[in-house]
Amino acid sequence: MLNLLELLSQVPDPEIPVINIVELGIVRGAKMLSEDEVEVIITPTYSACPAMFSIEEDIIKLLKENNLKPKVTTQMFPIWTTDWMTDEAREKLRAYGITPPEKGEGESHLHIPKKCPRCGSENTKELSRFGSTLCKSSFQCNDCLEPFDYFKCH
Amino acid sequence: MKSLTKYTLKLADDTLIMGQRLAEWCGKGPYLEEDIALTNIALDYLGQSNNFYKYAAQLIGDGKTEDDLAFLRVEKEYLNAQFVELPNEDYAQTLLKVYFFCTYQKLLYENLSKSSDEMFSALAQKSLKEVKYHYTHSKTWMNVFSTGTDESKSRLEKALENIWEYTGSLFDETEDEENLFELGIIPSSKALFTEWKSLIKKDFAEFNLEFPEAEFMQKGSRKGIHTEYFGFILCELQYMQRTYPGCTW
Numbered sequence: 001m002l003n004l005l006e007l008l009s010q011v012p013d014p015e016i017p018v019i020n021i022v023e024l025g026i027v028r029g030a031k032m033l034s035e036d037e038v039e040v041i042i043t044p045t046y047s048a049c050p051a052m053f054s055i056e057e058d059i060i061k062l063l064k065e066n067n068l069k070p071k072v073t074t075q076m077f078p079i080w081t082t083d084w085m086t087d088e089a090r091e092k093l094r095a096y097g098i099t100p101p102e103k104g105e106g107e108s109h110l111h112i113p114k115k116c117p118r119c120g121s122e123n124t125k126e127l128s129r130f131g132s133t134l135c136k137s138s139f140q141c142n143d144c145l146e147p148f149d150y151f152k153c154h
Numbered sequence: 155m156k157s158l159t160k161y162t163l164k165l166a167d168d169t170l171i172m173g174q175r176l177a178e179w180c181g182k183g184p185y186l187e188e189d190i191a192l193t194n195i196a197l198d199y200l201g202q203s204n205n206f207y208k209y210a211a212q213l214i215g216d217g218k219t220e221d222d223l224a225f226l227r228v229e230k231e232y233l234n235a236q237f238v239e240l241p242n243e244d245y246a247q248t249l250l251k252v253y254f255f256c257t258y259q260k261l262l263y264e265n266l267s268k269s270s271d272e273m274f275s276a277l278a279q280k281s282l283k284e285v286k287y288h289y290t291h292s293k294t295w296m297n298v299f300s301t302g303t304d305e306s307k308s309r310l311e312k313a314l315e316n317i318w319e320y321t322g323s324l325f326d327e328t329e330d331e332e333n334l335f336e337l338g339i340i341p342s343s344k345a346l347f348t349e350w351k352s353l354i355k356k357d358f359a360e361f362n363l364e365f366p367e368a369e370f371m372q373k374g375s376r377k378g379i380h381t382e383y384f385g386f387i388l389c390e391l392q393y394m395q396r397t398y399p400g401c402t403w
Contacts, residue, residue: 047281048201077276110290128187129291130194138187154283 004030004038007066011058014051015133018096021055025084028075037069043080045154046134082154093117093151098136101153109153116141117148124148157330158271159213160233161340163223164328164376166206167234170224171384172255173199174391178242191291195252198284205277225395229388230378235323237375239384240316246299246306247313253292254317257357258324259285261349265341274339293357300361314366320381322347322371 008030009022021027021042028041040059044052056072063070082101090100094117101109113122121143128138136149176196183189207220238255242248263285266278299310325347334340358365373379394401 046198046201047205047277047284048197048199076280077272079276079280128191129287130187130191132190134194134197152287 002032004032004040007062008040008059011055011062014054014058015135016093016096016098018092019085019089021059023086023089023092025080025082025086026055033071036067037071038063039071039073041073041075043075043078045080049134080154082151097148099139099148099150101151114139114150116144116146118146119144156213157328157334158339159210160328161331161334162206162210162213164233166203166210166223167232168238168324169199169203169206170391171232171234171238171387173197173203174387175238175240175242176248176252179248184245192248195288195291198281198288202277202281202284205280209273209277221395225392229380229385232378232380232384232388233328233376235320235326235375236372236379236381236384237317237320237323239381239387240320241383243313243316244309246309247316249292249295249299250310250313251317252288253296254321254354255324256285256288256292257353258346258350260289261346261353262341265346269340270338296357296361296363300363310363314363318366318368319370320372323375325350326373326375326377328376 005022005027008027009020011021013019013021013024024045026042026045028043030038030040033039040063042052042055042059059072060070083103085100093100097117099114099117102112114124114126115122116124116139119141121141123142124139125142126137127140127147131138131149135152135154137152138147139150140147173196176192176199179189179192180196181189183192203224204220207223210223211218211220237251240251242251260282263278263282266274267282269275269278296310299306301307325343327343331340331343335342355365
């Protein structure tokens with residue numbers, strides 16, 4: 001039988017292509033509605049994340065390429081949280097140069113030192129609370145001096 | 155029009171106009187990080203308004219979309235507070251506006267998260283996470299302005315004088331809010347106003363700023379009565395859809 005989640009894992013996040021939409025927690029479920037019709041349930045991340053539009057298009061394109069009729073349903077509740085991101089995805093982010101959000105940090109994350117994804121030092125400083133995309137903020141390592149992105153805890 | 159639809163439009167219109175106004179800073183921020191911060195916040199507002207318009211369109215149910223509601227209504231149909239229409243002026247006024255708005259949103263969304271309406275509850279919980287960032291950010295700047303130089307403090311005080319009498323407009327009610335409150339769908343705007351003033355008072359003590367005692371607040375918000383600034387911002391916002399009806403990206 002076709003493993004739908006495995007298939008959907010081929011859709012990368014448009015802004016951070018090393019992770020996919022399943023391990024990000026955006027895909028909440030997928031099921032066959034009939035022999036060739038598939039319903040994919042997705043939950044939006046940030047209110048204004050522009051990637052959500054292309055994610056939907058990418059899902060539709062992928063399913064059509066696999067001779068399936070796509071139906072994408074947006075589910076608003078429960079709301080998306082970075083806690084749904086898999087450990088594997090967090091590790092991929094770190095290797096890519098983005099410090100991942102830790103599980104269950106919640107609001108306390110603003111006060112927790114962010115580890116440099118390159119040298120691992122916790123001696124870092126915030127450069128800007130807002131970054132190049134809605135999900136990131138900018139930091140710099142005081143030891144290796146490299147600037148880096150932090151994926152905000154949400 | 156039903157009271158729930160009007161209330162949803164009030165939330166959508168507030169965030170749309172707040173976002174549109176703030177986006178005027180795009181490319182003109184005092185330095186790169188701040189330019190990015192303001193446009194991030196403006197984008198959050200637009201995202202929130204998009205979600206509320208979608209919900210309003212669903213409630214109205216006549217085939218109109220979120221885009222119709224955002225771009226094709228006339229001035230009197232917008233239910234936003236006069237506060238959000240006010241011009242940016244200098245950086246102190248812009249940040250003071252953001253600070254007042256996010257303290258309002260923080261209390262609003264904390265309460266709306268408990269709404270008996272599932273959609274309100276979800277959108278409020280989601281938006282609250284974003285607003286907390288805005289709050290931390292604008293508070294940092296309030297501290298910088300008030301404890302910085304005589305010049306920065308006087309600019310902040312001037313901004314306060316300009317916009318204080320409009321802050322109450324955020325808490326003005328749309329038709330029949332009482333009824334929605336009794337059903338557990340929305341928090342009481344009157345109670346929010348009281349809660350908001352005590353939060354501001356507490357923060358102002360921290361900023362070493364004098365809390366404005368003036369009680370007079372501008373009237374007419376949430377009824378389609380706007381300031382003289384509104385027509386201009388609406389012109390800019392609606393220009394593309396009015397000139398090329400139905401145009402899409």
